Amino acid sequence: MNTKQYNYLITIASCQGISAASEKLGISQAALSKFLAEQERILGVKLFVRYRKHMYPTPAGKLYLDAAQNILTVKNSTLQTINRLTHGISDPIRIASTPYRGAELFSRVFSRFSSLFPTVDLSLSEIYSSHQEEEIHRSHVDFAFGVNLHANYSDVCNLPVCREELVLAVPSFHPLAHLADPDQLVSIPIQAFRDTPFILPSQKNNIRIVAEKLFQSAGFAPVIAFESGNGMTVDAMIRKGAGVGFISSRYVKPTAELAYFRLDPPCFEISYLRYKRGRLLTDVERCLLGILIEERLKTPSQELIPDPEIESFLKEVHPQ
Structure with a gap:
């Protein structure tokens, strides 16, 4: 099945332009x-429109792109099935990510990875960050992606990938609120709010874990x-002025x-890649980790934490 045209259109959409897409595809x-x-011309409709030097799908284009993605997904799934029947079942690469946000990230990773390696299976387990290191230690999963450090297993590598700043949200009637600048964040020590009530997520929440360490050091x-434990409830209580609280800068x-x-x-929330220390990573696995990082x-608001190993993963996705 020749699906080249679908890949071309999806690449144009993801790159938002002909120039970047052609470079990525290796054509003029x-x-x-x-x-x-x-x-x-064949379809009789415009698939993209230009706006401020970028290209965006038209309503018809969105429908066509959705169908194209479905066709590629079916093709890749079929190739995986044929490969298993022909060569026997190989173990999938097992990944752990956090529920909700991590699962959404994995869906994007899977789409890109399967187009490059249609015969390699991925398996996702939704595991909270606080339990990921133990799952790696017990060899229940191959790789995990989560935030913060929770355990101290000597055989688990926690590679910091990126960080996101946490800021303090303060009700406008608070005595210190007048010090804030709407155009630029003003720095203030957490000790200034020692006697102010806090609205916090539940104990196992990642932001709560960062906050507890902050209070301890202060x-x-x-x-x-x-x-x-409900993030929307915490946000609503902060906005109603019940206390101050931590939110992601985004x-x-x-x-x-x-x-x-x-x-x-x-104060930062740091995201980590986790895997067994000393594991010899294959080129396929290194490419997978590079896609995940990208x-x-x-x-x-995610800021890359420079590291030679991180750079090597990213280069695996876009080899020179």
């Missing part, structure tokens, strides 16, 4: 432009007005209800 811009024009136990938006502060020193960095 002229050839790719001619291909797109011919596809639109030398005080916070006044906890409310805590919940959610900072100007509002009359809240003032935002950068902590001094800054997709994670597409999340707003």
Whole structure:
């Protein structure tokens, strides 16, 4: 089955332009432009529109791209099945990620990886970050991607990949709220809120774990007005002025209800790649980890933590 045209269109959409897509596909811009024009002529509809130097799918284009992705998924799944029947069942690469956000990340990783390695199976387990290191230690999974350090297994490698800053959200009526600058985050030590009630996530939440370490290093136990395992409830309570709380910097938006502060020193939630220390990674596994890192960095406000090993994974995705 020749699915080249579907891959071309999906690449144009992901790169938002002919130039970047042609470079990624290894063909000339002229050839790719001619291909797109011919596809639109055959279909009788425009698949993309240009806006501010970028290309975006039209409504018809979105329908066509969804169908194209489904066709590629079916093709890859069929190739995997044929491979298993022909060569026997091989063990899948087992990945652990956090529920909700991690599962959404994995769906993007799977789509890219399966197009490159259609005969290699991936298996996802949704495991909270606090249990991932133990699962690696017990060899229940091959790789895990989660935030913060929770255990101390000598045979588990925790490779820091990226970080996201946590800021303090303060009700606008708080005595210190007037110090905030809506155009630029002002730094303030957490000790300044020693006597202020806090709204916190539940104990096992990753932000709560970071907050507990912050309070410990600052030398005080916070006044906890409310805590919940539901992030939306925590956010709502902060916005209603029940107390101050920590939020990811990506959610900072100007509002009359809240003032935002950068902590001094800054506070970060760090994402880690986890795998058995000393594991000899195959080229396929290194490419998989590179794709995972790239997709994670597409999340707003994620900052890459430079490391030679991280760079080597990323180069595996785009070899020179």
